[in-house]
Every structure is written in C-alpha cells, then in structure tokens.
Amino acid sequence: MIDSVSAPQLVCSPRLRRTPFSRRVEAAGVKAYTVYNHMLLPSVFRSVEEDYAHLKSAVQIWDVSCERQIEIAGPDAAKLVQMSTPRDLTRMQDDQCYYIPNVDAAGRLLNDPVLVKLSDDRYWVSIADSDMLFYYRGLATAAALDVSVFEPDVSPLAIQGPSADKLIERVFGEDIVNTRFFRHQRIRVADVDMLIARSGWSLQGGFEIYLDGSKHGESLWDTLFEAGEDLDVRAGCPNSIERIEGGLLSFGSDMTNEHTPYEAGLGKYCQLDAASACLGCDALSSMSAPVRQIRAVEIDGGKPPALTEFWPLHDRSDSIVGRVSSAAYSPDLNKNIAIAMVDRAHWDEGTSLYTRLPDGSRRDVSVRRSFWV
Structure with a gap:
C-alpha cells in the first residue's frame, strides 16, 4: 500500500506498456502503479482507504487495459480453449462470459481468466497476470489446430460502484443496464461496435467496456466522466481491501502454479467428465481432496x-x-x-x-x- 511503503521509482520503457488511457489516468492524479502483463496498472489514487470508501459509495472508472485479450479464432477455437480448462464449455452461449481456471497437464493453475464467447469459432481470453498467449500458441501448434491465436487491440475499461448503472444508462441506455451478470452486449463508441459486459473485479457491481481500438480510449474516458460529474465519478482501480473482504483471489499472490483449482477453492469449475479434453483432467481426477x-x-x-x-x-x-x-x-x-x-x-x-x-x-x-x- 502506498500509505505504508516507500518504494523506488518505476522506470518505464517500450517493453513496459502504457495504455490507451494512461494520459487520463495521470491527469487524474495516480499515485502508484503495479506491473501486470507487462503493462501499467494503477494501484492508488488518493489513498487505499479513501479509494475504498469512494468505490463503495459512488462510481469509479478503472483502467484495466492490463487484462489483455487473447483472441482465439478459427474452426478449432472451442477445442483449443477446452484443452486449457477443466470447466465444461459446451453450453456456453455467444453472449456469455465464463470464469475459467487454466491448468497445465499436471493440473496446476496457469491463470484464472474470464472467457468471452463471441461466436462458436471466436473467443477472447481476458487473462490475469501470466503469459498465456505463448501457452495457447504452443498448444495450437503442437496439436496442429486450425486456429489463429493473437492479441487484438482490445483494452478493458471498468465502471464499478453503486452508481455504475446510472452512469452506464446515461451513456448507453436502459437496455444495456439490463444486461445480466457475466453476459455481454454490443454498444457504439466513436461509431465503432464494441463489447460491454456486466462484470468487474469488485463486489460493488458494474460493467467492463472492451475498448476496440486504442485511438478511441481518451474520448471514451472523457464521455464517461462528463456524464458522471454529478455522480462523483472518479478514476479508481482494483482495491485490495474491498477484494479481500469479498474473497476475490489474485493469481500470482493467493494462488500460483504451485496450486490446483481445488486448493484455490475453485473445485466447482472442475467438470472433469464433461471437459475430458482438458489436458489436466487426468491429473485433476486424483486431486479433488486437497x-x-x-x-x-x-x-x-x-x-x-x-x-x-x-x-x-x-x-x-x-x-x-x-x-x-x-x-x-x-x-x-x-x-x-x-x-x-x-x-x-x-x-x-x-x-x-x-x-x-x-x-x-x-x-x-x-x-x-x-x-x-
């Protein structure tokens, strides 16, 4: 926490990527960053405790561009994604988001992304902090699958807090506010179709807009802030106090590649009979009693x-x-x-x-x- 740690300066370079919103985040007074998927992630604005109180009472805009997307597209897209997770994907609909544990052949966790289904042959894997792009490419090559695996120019922007629904309704309409949890719809931003999901890494409720095209980032940010001025909208970020209260786990901290989904309390996502194509299923079959x-x-x-x-x-x-x-x-x-x-x-x-x-x-x-x- 910035309140209790005096840390050295973080030196930026092209390999530590900025985001489509970095200039707006800096103008909003960010005080600290962490590094996540080789990208800047804001971690404090006013103080951890003041940010926490505001998140629970108003609405915040979070630059979570670091939740990078891996696009998997092609006839074997569903097969490749299923190879990486013990969660059964056969009933997933085109407007759904799934929380999925990614595991290796030994049943150990590699990541815990949100999977976004766009169609039967196209998915986005919205990853936590590990280099899953290379893992998916390696699996696809080794299995000779007919897929493309790449990182699109897509950067999530989260709107979180009790007033998130009011803000989203003002900008995008009542129909979007009626989106069910972990479902997504299409919206227009700068005359471009983009995806918005009812999701986010807090217990306060809200949405994540998947900015499709970095050049539109600042105009989207400005639109949301102008519409939410009377709602006390502020720049914010995932808050450690709030997420611990709700048991939102952080990959790389609370669970790592040392652990299985069962040890992380994610056993309900291990549907081994239905997801038998997962590379880790055989190993996981003997791990259900951690x-x-x-x-x-x-x-x-x-x-x-x-x-x-x-x-x-x-x-x-x-x-x-x-x-x-x-x-x-x-x-x-x-x-x-x-x-x-x-x-x-x-x-x-x-x-x-x-x-x-x-x-x-x-x-x-x-x-x-x-x-x-």
Whole structure:
C-alpha cells in the first residue's frame, strides 16, 4: 500500500506498456502503479482507504487495459480453449462470459481468466497476470489446430460502484443496464461496435467496456466522466481491501502454479467428465481432496504493514501450516482481514494460529468459515 511503503521509482520503457488511457489516468492524479502483463496498472489514487470508501459509495472508472485479450479464432477455437480448462464449455452461449481456471497437464493453475464467447469459432481470453498467449500458441501448434491465436487491440475499461448503472444508462441506455451478470452486449463508441459486459473485479457491481481500438480510449474516458460529474465519478482501480473482504483471489499472490483449482477453492469449475479434453483432467481426477486450501483469516493487533512477501502461518507447536498471501485493515469491519493457504488439519473455523511479520513481530491469526462479504 502506498500509505505504508516507500518504494523506488518505476522506470518505464517500450517493453513496459502504457495504455490507451494512461494520459487520463495521470491527469487524474495516480499515485502508484503495479506491473501486470507487462503493462501499467494503477494501484492508488488518493489513498487505499479513501479509494475504498469512494468505490463503495459512488462510481469509479478503472483502467484495466492490463487484462489483455487473447483472441482465439478459427474452426478449432472451442477445442483449443477446452484443452486449457477443466470447466465444461459446451453450453456456453455467444453472449456469455465464463470464469475459467487454466491448468497445465499436471493440473496446476496457469491463470484464472474470464472467457468471452463471441461466436462458436471466436473467443477472447481476458487473462490475469501470466503469459498465456505463448501457452495457447504452443498448444495450437503442437496439436496442429486450425486456429489463429493473437492479441487484438482490445483494452478493458471498468465502471464499478453503486452508481455504475446510472452512469452506464446515461451513456448507453436502459437496455444495456439490463444486461445480466457475466453476459455481454454490443454498444457504439466513436461509431465503432464494441463489447460491454456486466462484470468487474469488485463486489460493488458494474460493467467492463472492451475498448476496440486504442485511438478511441481518451474520448471514451472523457464521455464517461462528463456524464458522471454529478455522480462523483472518479478514476479508481482494483482495491485490495474491498477484494479481500469479498474473497476475490489474485493469481500470482493467493494462488500460483504451485496450486490446483481445488486448493484455490475453485473445485466447482472442475467438470472433469464433461471437459475430458482438458489436458489436466487426468491429473485433476486424483486431486479433488486437497491437503491445503484457501481460507479467510483475521489477524490480531494493529494495522498490518503492506504484504510484499508471503507471511508464514504457524500452529501452536511452531510448525509451518500455511501462508498469508493478502492482508489489509478494513475500515468498515474494523479488523485486519487476510487470505491464506492453510493445511487441512488447521483450516477449520476458529482454529488459532499465528504469523510473523517481516519485522519479526508475532500476530495471532484466527481461521474463518467464509469471507466477510
């Protein structure tokens, strides 16, 4: 968190990509970035806590261009996508978005993207932070599939918060507001057809516009801000406090290539009989009873420091039984909340553990039954 960490400057270059909205983000006063898919992702505007409070009360525009799209098009498009996920895709409709775990042949997680179906032979894979473009190209080549795999000039812009529906209705009409969750429709932006989905990486509700053509980015941004001025619209970004409250996992932090979907709590997306074409299905068939799993935990004491490395979890005999991967103080809950990977023998609700922070201090930890929201 920018409030508690003094970090060195981030030096930009052509290999660390800016976005179609970067100039507007900078004009809005961004204070910190992280790097995600080799691209800038804003992480703080005013402060983490002030951004959190505003997200829950108004509406924010998020530059999430870093959620890069992998377009998979051609007669074997559905086959290629199914090879990468244990979620059954056979019933997916042309206006749907699916959350899918991507796994390798060993059943380990590679990514957790949102899959956008455009037609039976055309998909966008909206990826989390790993180089899945090369994985899909490698699979397609090895299997001699009739597909094109490339990154289109498509950059998501999220509209999140309680007033998101009002803002979208003003700009695009009531019919778009009536879009169901994880469904998408077409809109016109600068006389270009673009896609809008009811989705986003928050629990506050909203939409994601898939900007098709970087040159239209700033005009779209300006249109939304002009329409939402009286709604207290602000530039924002995914918020660590809000996403921990709701149990929104971050690939690369809360789950990595060390883990299976079952360990990440994603077992409901492993439909192994129907998705038998997935390369990881055989391995996953013996993994449905994990020995460790994601849990919500609470941490005693004062506001925790920024978590920049995993914090080990210990039982009362000092054995390591897991690790904390995300942590924050929640102003609304008035407690320290966290996400942890916990061994089976210690993951029951109410189990008392402890962690040690980077400064060596000890904090008691309690395992919860579920996340807070």
